[in-house]
Amino acid sequence: MTYVRPKFRHPALPKNKLGYTMAYYEGALSTLCAGCGHDSISAAIVQSAYEMSIEPHKLAKLSGIGCSSKTPTYFLSNSHGFNSVHGRMPSVATGANLANRDLIYFGVSGDGDTASIGMGQFVHVIRRNLNMVYIVMNNGCYGLTKGQDSATADKGSKNKSGNVNLFETIDLASLAIELGASYVAQSFSGDKTQLVPLIKAAMAHPGFAFINVISPCVTFNNNVGSTKSYDHVREHVEAIGTIDFVPVKEEITTEYEEGSMKNVEMHDGSALRLRKLEQNWDPQDRLSAMNAVKTAAARQEILTGLLYIDTNTKDLHNIINTTDVPLNKLGKDILCPGSAALRSVNEGLR
Template sequence: MSYLKSRFRHPESAKNDLGYTKANYEGALSTLCAGCGHDSISNSIINACFELSLEPHKIAKMSGIGCSSKTPAYFLSNSHGFNSVHGRMPSVTTGANMANRDLVYVGISGDGDTASIGMGQFMHLVRRNINMVYIVMNNGVYGLTKGQDSATADVGSASKKGVPNMYEPMDLCELAISLGSGYVARSFSGDKDQLVPLIKGAIKHNGFALIDCISPCVTFNNNNGSTKSYEWVRDHKEATGTFDLVPHEQEIKVQDPEQLHESVKLHDGSVINLHRQPGSLDIKCRESVLSALEEAKQSGQVLTGLLHLNSDSQNTHEIINTSKRPLNTMDEADLCPGNDLLQAFNQSLR
């Protein structure tokens, strides 16, 4: 058996606006368990970047520790990458973003890396509104350490160890909304048609964008007692609506006139085209979304789709008024204010 990934691609493979095929956005052969939901999310990231015609060398993929944090090796092999220590991806990404604001930052984390050891850093990343996409591959267990319940496991949910979880779960979407995130979504690794547009919208959003993606662990948490299994999520998934990201230069077409239509314009001119049934939640209202999430939780449903959007949010650079030029393009003359300014500043503090 060969573990080398074939380099053969069909000579007539589809190309994007840059002339690239999907092969330009792929990575190494996955070593995760066969059928792992994380691989499906990796494939959705590849599709999203390909369809948006992003230049791979202008993308930085960041991660921490865990099964999820291994996945950046499996996509965007031509992009920058940094695999940090457990739970510390937010601070590393913050530093990188401050140094070079021109890159697209895609952070990959897990429910342990985010909701446990990395919770403190995650919360400050959200409130600072760092311009990045933060994808949580949420399987409810610690897969690398043999399947203990994570902080996102639902009460009564049982992994293959067979012991139901006794503690209340953390809802990362509710937390991100309450902390002011302007783009919050939840999806399922097995729902590519929903996940790809969500990733595209998150990339185009100005500021912090969270996608909490339920991703079943086929080894430790895909049994009948788990609320993170493929079967349970498919049976209990309720979508807020079908939608797509429509590039600004393309015509917006409503497929079904009977549905309510709302176009939300983002900062770069792109539009998220929503198709929602009457009476659905107001994604612009935090209170409405938080209430809908709690109602879904009480009824045993997983509310998926674009949950909250604030297209007027300001990212960290706009909040603190940083230089338009990335720090890594500046030399000593740009960065050193000079002795006169330094003395004046020191005097102002005396």
């Protein structure tokens, strides 16, 4: 068996503005379990990058340890990549971002990688508002170590072994809003129509963009009693409405159905368009967004879509006022200005 994709593609495949077909954004064949929701998320990432005409060499994908953290192998093989230590992906992303602000940073994590061993890293990368996309492939269990409950497993849910979870869940979307993340969304791996525009908008957002994706584990957490199974999610998902990402300066060709509509303008002039909103809340009001998530949880529903966005945010580079030139491109004359400059600094500290 091979894990290498065949190189042949039909010569008439459509191409994006850069002249690339979708195949150019793919990776190796997946070694995950057949039917794993993570593969659907990988496919959504491929489609998002293709439709946005992103040059793969201008994107860096990072991950930790876990089933989810294997997925960067399965998309954008022509981009940069770094598989880090369990729970430590945010630190690597922070260092890389500070060294080269010109890349798009795409972090992939799991519920164990983020909500347990990596919780401290997750908290601080949010408060620093690092300019990156952070996707959690959330299945409520540890798939690599035989399905133990993770910190995101709902209280009262039952795993494949029949054990009932006795502990309260960590709601990552609510936590991200609470900590000040400037873009927070939630989706389901089986809803590509919703997930793709959310990923595209996250890549266009100038700050920390968090997407919590419920991604059922078909091997260890797809049983009756699990609140992360395909059947349970389909029965309890509550979408906020239809979402379209409208790239800047592109003709809008989508036909819109009747109903209310809200445009959330991105920093580059593009827009995230929300249609048929059914929830009574404002995605640009943090308290309102938190209330909507908690209200849905009280009804045992999973609220999906764009939950919160701050369109006036400042990322880490703007907060600490770094140079516009990436640090890895600064010359010796700037990095080592000489003894006179050092004396001036020392005098200023006296």
